[in-house]
Amino acid sequence: MLKILQRKRTLTEDYGAWEQYAHLAQWLIELFSRISLGKSELKDEFTDLVDYSFRSMSKEKILGQSWEAFSIWYNQLSMLTPSSKRVIKELIENGNFDEYTGTHLLLEKL
Numbered sequence: 001m002l003k004i005l006q007r008k009r010t011l012t013e014d015y016g017a018w019e020q021y022a023h024l025a026q027w028l029i030e031l032f033s034r035i036s037l038g039k040s041e042l043k044d045e046f047t048d049l050v051d052y053s054f055r056s057m058s059k060e061k062i063l064g065q066s067w068e069a070f071s072i073w074y075n076q077l078s079m080l081t082p083s084s085k086r087v088i089k090e091l092i093e094n095g096n097f098d099e100y101t102g103t104h105l106l107l108e109k110l
Contacts, residue, residue: 001031002042005049012056021066025053029076036083047091054095059102070102077109085110 005027012020028050037046057073058065080088089110097103 002045005031005046009049009052018066018068021053021056022068022072024049025057025066025069025072026076028053029072029079032081032084032088033076033079034081036081037087038083043087047087050088051091051095054092054097054101054103054106057102058100059105060100062100065100073106074102074109077106 005024008020008024008027011017012024014020028046032046037043037050040046053069053073056066057069058067059070059074061067077085077088089107092103092107092110095103
């Protein structure tokens with residue numbers, strides 16, 4: 001699964017690949033609603049993908065950022081396992097994300 005998600009991340013680098021950012025966010029949520037991110041042997045690799053998704057999104061329509069990915073994270077965050085929520089909360093608290101990403105709004109929901 002990690003290889004597939006890493007490939008999806010690579011697809012986001014293509015010009016005009018906005019749907020790929022949304023797909024990545026959706027796939028990460030679906031995965032971490034079934035498995036606990038905090039208990040995964042590949043926690044760091046998966047956390048890097050979440051970090052990338054967060055840094056690529058925007059709560060508002062900003063050129064070069066995916067507002068659809070933000071909407072997916074915001075509306076489906078509650079689906080994550082408790083362990084995954086803890087890891088993501090820690091990531092947001094320590095991540096120095098730009099305000100436009102909207103991660104502070106996600107933090108309020110965790």
